[in-house]
Amino acid sequence: MGRFAPCPPEAVAAAQALCGPVQLREVTDRRGSAVWQATGPLGSVAVKLGYGVGAETTAREAAVLDALPGCTVLAGRSGADVWYATPWLNGPSTWELFQAVRDGQNGRITALAGAVALCRAVADFHATGWVHGDLQPSHGIHTAGGVRLIDFAWSWREGTDPWWEFNGGITHLIAPELAARIARGPQPVRPTAASDVYALAGTLWTCVTGRWPLDYEAAGVDVKGSSPDGLRVAIASGIPLCSARPWPELQAQLARVLTAPGTERSTAGGLADLLSAVPL
Ligand SMILES: Nc1ncnc2c1ncn2[C@@H]1O[C@H](COP(=O)(O)OP(=O)(O)O)[C@@H](O)[C@H]1O
Ligand SMILES: [Mg+2]
Structure with a gap:
């Protein structure tokens, strides 16, 4: 608890490939997964990082996003950690x-x-x-x-x-x-x-x-x-x-x-x- 995980440079580069130069907003960091909203001139993506126990769960999730019809996702590894970027969805939960x-x-x-x-x-x-x-x-x-x-x-x-x-x-x-x-x-x-x-x-x-x-x-x-x-x-x-x-x-x-x-x-x-x- 306390410190938010750092966003890996590979994930920031993926967000920038989709949105242009981005600013990161910390959303959640719990049980081995952190989420940021990365926003640039071309739009906004959710970046999720899985680390420790969350790494494989996030790898699975990236594979699901990749398989789902109509979903856009970029994903990769940063050392032992796994990240993905997918379009940010605007609206209330x-x-x-x-x-x-x-x-x-x-x-x-x-x-x-x-x-x-x-x-x-x-x-x-x-x-x-x-x-x-x-x-x-x-x-x-x-x-x-x-x-x-x-x-x-x-x-x-x-x-x-x-x-x-x-x-x-x-x-x-x-x-x-x-x-x-x-x-x-x-x-x-x-x-x-x-x-x-x-x-x-x-x-x-x-x-x-x-x-x-x-x-x-x-x-x-x-x-x-x-x-x-x-x-x-x-x-x-x-x-x-x-x-x-x-x-x-x-x-x-x-x-x-x-x-x-x-x-x-x-x-x-x-x-x-x-x-x-x-x-x-
Ligand atoms: N694609 C998205 N668009 C908008 N908000 C998102 C998106 N992905 C994640 N979030 C926000 O981040 C929070 C945590 O994401 P979630 O995938 O549920 O992670 P966790 O594994 O921590 O439960 C969500 O409750 C939501 O507020
Ligand atoms: Mg959740």
Whole structure:
């Protein structure tokens, strides 16, 4: 913590090849990956650097970006570190889009439109045969040209070999059946479109309430004292949803998804349809 990782000269050169001479803005640096926004006269790119434990994850993500239709990416290594540069996406994240709703102000029309658009973006992603694997409130960006997903470190294309290890993206949004499989095998675990839809509904729930969906306290689970493995075992055994319902009509639809068994869960497109019918 504290010091931001230095941006490797190779990554700056790549950003300059896309944008002209760039200025760097530090965005995040955590768990072995740092992100900058590099801006020059020709535009703006996100530069991500993976170092230490983050190096291989970032290499995987660069490979995914390279394989995804419509994505532009430059990537390389700097010593043991891995970097990539990809166009910066302008717009609020889903978390930011719901800020007014969490503040109790009247932001519901925008938030609901954004929620539906996020579901449709995930449905489109699934239609190409990809599974995201780590949907979160900050991984959807609502641009003027539509919702774009980011952070493909755990993404996987159906029909290809899965990563040798998958631990489910953010633990609080992991589908119970996936948590069970990670905890009890067999390995390797594949994220699925259905587990993405759980994370999608959990993302929207979190954006509404400001809290992760599950009521750990009611289930007697000490989150701070649990390892990710311990938390996954608890999630696999079934934890009720938090009782707070600041937006009951929307949350009722999300609850249907969050409580359905994986095999009976709605698709992302189905969730978009359910949310489109939520009365305002
Ligand atoms: N292409 C992009 N366009 C806009 N913002 C981005 C982009 N890539 C990353 N970011 C910003 O950087 C943050 C961290 O990126 P992310 O890929 O999620 O890294 P991490 O591995 O640290 O989770 C995002 O939440 C977002 O704010
Ligand atoms: Mg992320």
